[in-house]
Amino acid sequence: MAEIIKLSVFRFDPEKDDKPFMQTYEVPLLKSGMKLLDALNYIKWEIDGTLTYRRSCGEGVCGSDGLNINGVNGLACITPIEGLKQPIHVRPLPSMHVIRDLVVDMDHFFDQYRQIKPWLQSESPMPEHERLQSPEDRERLDGSYECILCGCCTTSCPSWWWNGDRFLGPAALLQANRWIVDSRDEATGERLDQLEDAFRLYRCHQIMNCMEACPKELNPTAAIGHIRRKLLSRKS
Amino acid sequence: MQNRLKEPSGPLSPRLTIYRWHVGMLASIGHRASGLALILFVPIYLWLLRGMTGSEDNFAAVFNWLHSGLGKVSIWLVGISLIYHFCNGIRFIAIDAGWGESRESMRRSARVVFVFTVLVAVLLAVML
Numbered sequence: 001m002a003e004i005i006k007l008s009v010f011r012f013d014p015e016k017d018d019k020p021f022m023q024t025y026e027v028p029l030l031k032s033g034m035k036l037l038d039a040l041n042y043i044k045w046e047i048d049g050t051l052t053y054r055r056s057c058g059e060g061v062c063g064s065d066g067l068n069i070n071g072v073n074g075l076a077c078i079t080p081i082e083g084l085k086q087p088i089h090v091r092p093l094p095s096m097h098v099i100r101d102l103v104v105d106m107d108h109f110f111d112q113y114r115q116i117k118p119w120l121q122s123e124s125p126m127p128e129h130e131r132l133q134s135p136e137d138r139e140r141l142d143g144s145y146e147c148i149l150c151g152c153c154t155t156s157c158p159s160w161w162w163n164g165d166r167f168l169g170p171a172a173l174l175q176a177n178r179w180i181v182d183s184r185d186e187a188t189g190e191r192l193d194q195l196e197d198a199f200r201l202y203r204c205h206q207i208m209n210c211m212e213a214c215p216k217e218l219n220p221t222a223a224i225g226h227i228r229r230k231l232l233s234r235k236s
Numbered sequence: 237m238q239n240r241l242k243e244p245s246g247p248l249s250p251r252l253t254i255y256r257w258h259v260g261m262l263a264s265i266g267h268r269a270s271g272l273a274l275i276l277f278v279p280i281y282l283w284l285l286r287g288m289t290g291s292e293d294n295f296a297a298v299f300n301w302l303h304s305g306l307g308k309v310s311i312w313l314v315g316i317s318l319i320y321h322f323c324n325g326i327r328f329i330a331i332d333a334g335w336g337e338s339r340e341s342m343r344r345s346a347r348v349v350f351v352f353t354v355l356v357a358v359l360l361a362v363m364l
Contacts (some may be wrong), residue, residue: 010249012246012247014246019247020247020249040308068249068254068255070256071254071255071256072255072256082300082336089254091249091250091311092249093249093253094250094251094254094255095248095249095251096248096249097245097246097247097249098247098248098249105246130352134303138328152292154303156255158251158252158255158261161251161252183326205264205268205360206260206264206328206331207260207261207264207265208258208260208261208263208342208343209255209258209260209261211260211339211342212258212260217339219337219338219339219342221331221337222337222338225331225332225334225337226334229332229333
């Protein structure tokens with residue numbers, strides 16, 4: 001007799017439900033090292049096919065299955081069942097418009113990512129081969145380039161909950177910093193101009209939920225601090 | 237934005253009511269709360285001072301209140317707010333300057349501030 005895992009899952013079907021509710025499920029522990037996504041898949045395939053959620057790679061690379069798990073954001077595919085208090089409360093990413101069940105509208109999140117112009121901007125003519133970077137300069141991108149844009153950090157941030165229409169949020173700001181520190185990018189001035197705003201950047205109150213939530217163990221709070229210092233050093 | 241195709245609809249997923257409190261979140265909210273308490277204390281303090289200097293009777297009344305249970309608890313709470321806000325303020329300035337910015341340092345410094353505040357709170361309670 002397999003051990004039973006108890007889950008309490010957020011449900012909402014806009015065509016049937018007036019408001020969201022929590023539904024309980026019981027899933028057998030299939031194997032040691034079983035992840036939360038395995039349990040959700042079991043529910044969908046064996047118990048209740050109407051449960052809706054996003055997932056793709058299943059190994060923490062694509063960033064599709066960011067969820068609120070027992071009150072903390074994380075990726076279902078790399079969160080072990082073992083160590084989670086039961087019943088495991090599974091909810092969509094916080095402060096997002098729910099499309100159905102665990103699927104939320106990510107448009108605004110990606111729109112904010114687009115606002116920081118996440119591509120290399122350079123005036124100098126294209127070299128014959130690739131744009132070179134010293135190993136030291138490349139190393140400065142460590143801690144930024146690993147971001148998979150899952151949205152766990154941004155949707156964990158109370159400042160973003162209250163002011164998400166104007167505050168860019170940790171994920172977009174981590175990415176902004178990634179281009180500011182890139183030795184090949186030549187638009188640092190314009191990037192800083194865009195960020196120097198009471199809301200876009202300075203709504204961060206160092207609550208640090210972002211770094212606690214990040215499944216890649218990055219530190220958006222530190223990235224925001226770096227942008228602030230960059231702005232300060234530009235002034236003096 | 238020009239890229240928005242549709243107005244968002246659907247209920248907002250739960251946030252503050254369900255999010256687990258980490259030490260950093262406690263430290264940040266505590267900073268706002270203690271700051272607010274200190275700002276509100278200033279006019280009350282001035283009002284008490286003014287009352288004290290009005291007449292001998294007023295002085296006695298304020299004196300008695302400050303040494304009553306409620307008065308002592310008030311002073312204790314303001315004292316805790318002050319020491320917490322001061323220590324955590326230094327922590328924030330240090331982090332702003334780029335010191336102790338690693339994930340572990342950020343957590344540890346918050347814990348240190350909390351432990352120190354509790355110690356001072358106990359000391360203050362004994363002294364009052």
